[in-house]
Amino acid sequence: MLNNNCSSSLLFRGPGLAFSHSIATTCNKRNTCWKAPQAAVRNDFCLPMSSSAVKNRTSIGDIRSLRLITAVKTPYLPNGKFDLEAYDNLVNMQIANGVEGILVAGTTGEGQLMTWDEQIMLIAHTVNSFGNKVKVVGNAGSNCTSEAIKATERGFAVGMNAALHINPYYGKTSLDGLVAHYNSVLSIGPIIIYNIPTRTNQDIPPSVVQNLAQNPNLVGLKECVGNERIKHYTDQGIVVWTGIDKTSHDARWDFGAVGVQSVASNLIPGLMRELMFEGKNATLNSKVIPLFDWLSQEPVPIALNTALAQLGVIKPVFRLPLLPLLVEKRIEFVMLVKEIGREHFVGDKDVQVLDDDDFITVGRY
Amino acid sequence: MATLKSLCFRGTAFPVCPSNVTNNRNSRSSYWRPAQAAVKPNFHLPMRSFELKNRTSPEDIKALRLITAIKTPYLPDGRFDLEAYDDLVNMQIGQGAEGIIVGGTTGEGQLMSWEEHIMLIAHTVNCFGGKIKVIGNTGSNSTREAIHATEQGFAVGMHAALHINPYYGKTSLDGMLAHFQSVLSMGPTIIYNVPARTGQDIPPHVIQTLAESANLAGVKECVGNDRIKQYTDDGIVVWSGNDDQCHDARWGYGATGVISVVSNLVPGLMRELMFGGVNPTLNSKLLPLIDWLFHMPNPIGLNTALAQLGVVRPVFRLPFVPLPVDKRIEFANLVKEIGREHFVGNKDVEVLDDDDFFLVSRY
Numbered sequence: 001m002l003n004n005n006c007s008s009s010l011l012f013r014g015p016g017l018a019f020s021h022s023i024a025t026t027c028n029k030r031n032t033c034w035k036a037p038q039a040a041v042r043n044d045f046c047l048p049m050s051s052s053a054v055k056n057r058t059s060i061g062d063i064r065s066l067r068l069i070t071a072v073k074t075p076y077l078p079n080g081k082f083d084l085e086a087y088d089n090l091v092n093m094q095i096a097n098g099v100e101g102i103l104v105a106g107t108t109g110e111g112q113l114m115t116w117d118e119q120i121m122l123i124a125h126t127v128n129s130f131g132n133k134v135k136v137v138g139n140a141g142s143n144c145t146s147e148a149i150k151a152t153e154r155g156f157a158v159g160m161n162a163a164l165h166i167n168p169y170y171g172k173t174s175l176d177g178l179v180a181h182y183n184s185v186l187s188i189g190p191i192i193i194y195n196i197p198t199r200t201n202q203d204i205p206p207s208v209v210q211n212l213a214q215n216p217n218l219v220g221l222k223e224c225v226g227n228e229r230i231k232h233y234t235d236q237g238i239v240v241w242t243g244i245d246k247t248s249h250d251a252r253w254d255f256g257a258v259g260v261q262s263v264a265s266n267l268i269p270g271l272m273r274e275l276m277f278e279g280k281n282a283t284l285n286s287k288v289i290p291l292f293d294w295l296s297q298e299p300v301p302i303a304l305n306t307a308l309a310q311l312g313v314i315k316p317v318f319r320l321p322l323l324p325l326l327v328e329k330r331i332e333f334v335m336l337v338k339e340i341g342r343e344h345f346v347g348d349k350d351v352q353v354l355d356d357d358d359f360i361t362v363g364r365y
Numbered sequence: 366m367a368t369l370k371s372l373c374f375r376g377t378a379f380p381v382c383p384s385n386v387t388n389n390r391n392s393r394s395s396y397w398r399p400a401q402a403a404v405k406p407n408f409h410l411p412m413r414s415f416e417l418k419n420r421t422s423p424e425d426i427k428a429l430r431l432i433t434a435i436k437t438p439y440l441p442d443g444r445f446d447l448e449a450y451d452d453l454v455n456m457q458i459g460q461g462a463e464g465i466i467v468g469g470t471t472g473e474g475q476l477m478s479w480e481e482h483i484m485l486i487a488h489t490v491n492c493f494g495g496k497i498k499v500i501g502n503t504g505s506n507s508t509r510e511a512i513h514a515t516e517q518g519f520a521v522g523m524h525a526a527l528h529i530n531p532y533y534g535k536t537s538l539d540g541m542l543a544h545f546q547s548v549l550s551m552g553p554t555i556i557y558n559v560p561a562r563t564g565q566d567i568p569p570h571v572i573q574t575l576a577e578s579a580n581l582a583g584v585k586e587c588v589g590n591d592r593i594k595q596y597t598d599d600g601i602v603v604w605s606g607n608d609d610q611c612h613d614a615r616w617g618y619g620a621t622g623v624i625s626v627v628s629n630l631v632p633g634l635m636r637e638l639m640f641g642g643v644n645p646t647l648n649s650k651l652l653p654l655i656d657w658l659f660h661m662p663n664p665i666g667l668n669t670a671l672a673q674l675g676v677v678r679p680v681f682r683l684p685f686v687p688l689p690v691d692k693r694i695e696f697a698n699l700v701k702e703i704g705r706e707h708f709v710g711n712k713d714v715e716v717l718d719d720d721d722f723f724l725v726s727r728y
Contacts, residue, residue: 112534113507143533144476145683145726146443169533170506170562171475172662173684181684184726199533201564299535320508321536321544363508363547 058135058161060190063219064239066135067252067259067276069101070094071108073266073304074122075314080365082122086314090266091130093313093346097269098277101135101261102126103164107199108263108301111139113319116151124158135161137192143168145181152188162190162219169200178208186215196224196243206232213238220258227255246292249275249285263300264292267307268344291336298325307333309359312349320363330354421498421524423553426582427602429498430615430622430639432464433457434471436629436667437485438677443728445485449677453629454493456676456709460632461640464498465489466527470562471626471664474502476682479514487521494522500555504528508544515548525553525582532563538571545571549578555624559587559606569595576601585624594618608655612638612648626663627655630670631707654699661688670696672722675712680723687722 072094075086091102104126105111105119114122123138130136138155140163142148152163165185167178185191193212197203203225212218213236220239223230227247230240234256242251245264251257252275265272271288275281295303306325309316310333318324325333330353337351345351435457438449457465467489468474468482477485486501493499501523503514508531515526528548530541545556556575560566566588575581576599583602586593590610593603597619605614608627614620615638628635631651638647658666669688672679673696681687688696693716700714708714 107534110534113509143684146476146728149727166533168684169564170529171470171473171684172562174661174665174686177665177684177686180686180724180726184683199535199564201560201562298537302537302540320547321506321531321534321540323537323540323543361543363512363543365509 058190060216060219063101063135063137063162063190063192064258066101066241068099068265068269068273069103069135069137069241069259069261070099070265070269071103071106071261071263073301073308073314074105074109074114075308076317076319076362078315078317078360078362080317080319080362082118083315083317084125087122087125088129090308090313090346091126091134094265094269095130095133097346098273099134099265099269101137101161102130103137103139103261104160106139106164106261107196108266108304109139110301110319110322113322116147116154119151120154120158123155123160127159131159131161137162137164139164139166140185141166141194143171145184148181149184149188152185152191156189162192163188164192164194164222166194166196167200167202167204169202172200172202175205175208178202178204179211182208182212183215186212186217188217190217190219192219192222192241194222194224194243196222198224209233209238210236222261227251227257230257231255245272245295246289248272249281252276253280263304264288264295266304267291267295267311267346268340269346271340271344287340291340294329294332294336297329303329303333306330308346310334310351310354311337311345311347312352313347316354316359318359318361319365320361323361324356324359327353327356421553423525423580423582426464426498426500426525426553426555427621429464429604431462431628431632431636432466432498432500432604432622432624433462433628433632434466434469434624434626436664436671436677437468437472437477438671439680439682439725441678441680441723441725443680443682443725445481446678446680447488450485451492453671453676453709454489454497457628457632458493458496460709461636462497462628462632464500464524465493466500466502466624467523469502469527469624470559471629471667472502473664473682473685479510479517482514483517483521486518486523490522490524494524498524500525500527502527502529503548504557506531506534508547511544511548515551519552523552525555526551527555527557527585529557529559530563530565530567532565535563535565538568541565541567542571542574545575546578549575549580552580553582554578554580555582555585555604557585557587557606559585561587572596572601573599583621586620590614590618590620593620608658609652612644615639616643626667627651627658629667630654630658630674630709631703632709634703634707650703654703657692657695657699660692666692669693671709673697673714673717674700674708674710675715676710678723679717679721680725682728683724683726686724687719690716690719693717 075083077083104123126136138160140151140155195204222241222243224243233240240257241259241261242248242257243261248260259276308314334351438446440446467486489499501518503518503526505511558567585604585606587606593614596603603620604622604624605611605620611623622639665685671677697714
């Protein structure tokens, strides 16, 4: 998704958001709670896009009960367009192996490289094809509030069950701006907040989350800071998924996480399901940790893209700025597949190393 | 920013250049070589024109010392306020700024549609291109967007492009190189390194590889003055991206100049800092203002200040919101201490009430 996108084709104004008070901020030099300026909200008579037809009957509780959500990879044709046949096959394998939710166009799905029309198409396609078998969570977040609002409304209009929302990255804002941003989209439908400071360079502090948790549309949090933070939330009754595969077993069984929003489940959905559902299993966890390490050696989803191509379930096509792992890493992956067992991985072709010139990279598409 | 959806434009794919880029995660003690991914050649041609719209060379860009990352002002409904924008640019030109960044971080480029952004670049070239160098922020974390925006920006006549490394959706060092090389051939380019925002430092060896291209004008560097010195000792042109360090960067570490936020407010004083020789007295006089500006992520402080000076309307595109009243009182005091005559505009500085501000969430 073109996350810098602020389409001006629709000058659409809804009721202004209510402004929240009393945000504690670490930037405040005085030892007092900093209170947000009571900036006026411009009211006007344009209405938000809404529909009375009930497209989906998913409750907040249904979303909260999901334990295994896969941040599914988006496969490409050689010209850089979506390969929907390969995508459908990926989603079907996820469903068959017990995955309960699909995150569409997330970081792993390369949402930041999509146009909005591609992204909404993919969400709608997923709902239409699989919406009765798996919950569809659309990544509708952006660092632009206007874009986040529009993408969220559109996503719910095509029937997604929940939206994932990152805090504004790169063009960072104040904590007060953070609350204003989130309140703009929380009124639209069920929202999962996503905190990954290694990518955004801004941690969403517990004080902000607790403030937002007062809104009934807050489903929970996808948290990447670590298990201590997860426990801090789950002890307060806030639902959390870990976003880190490597710590997900412990998060689930020792720190109160409801489950995982996973990258690795793209490859081994059955084993991830076992980790989340079948009780503590330190043996299985340590068996798959080398795979988790391999997957995270370069920014997600570089290694995942490489691995799925080696397994023959997607074409070896990369949208820039992502590029495949080099040949020695690909050889390592073949070894990992042998050690864990090919039968646990998606697809049924023999895993290949692939030559460098098998890969296609596209900058214009 | 939205890609132009109506144009499905495919150009010749560029070659991925192999390079000996050291990867910190490489477990072997050897140079990591990028995968020699094949490039799919095709018969679509890049968008190109042989008409010379501008004769700016990378050397002309390298000579600029004071570049303002100009603020984009808004009308109450969230659209650009071009009258206020023109006044801001005229005041910059009047007080000696030599270049402006259009739609940078300070200009809230990440909140623009690409149509708005290209319009603003073209407008700026058309109105002011003969008096100041226009540098379009056409970088993106999507290579597709960066390619499209850069070609279009140069087509409408911008003099140079500013390119960030892919933020949020980060890539490998090899991917970073491929990203930059896809746009470097289009025209004079300034690479922008601000790891506090992107979450990824552009390491020196990547810059040194890119510096082999004649189109690399230089680096806008925010890591600090030691990094700047490393580059300037290698003959690479650098602008400091940190207002609080730019005086020392210029006079002590070889920086050519600054790409500045605070020059939006006090362009004449920033010019003096960059051209008038070592002046620690003036530098220390400005530091409280600079500290105030960066109390919250930029451009929150700047947006608030320009509204208080009466040169822009008090309108914010979310997710930015104004500073609270006690901070606004602080700014009014800073203006008195430094002297209103050094600040842009001529109205008395106001504190403004909270309900004077408009927050726009849809536009």
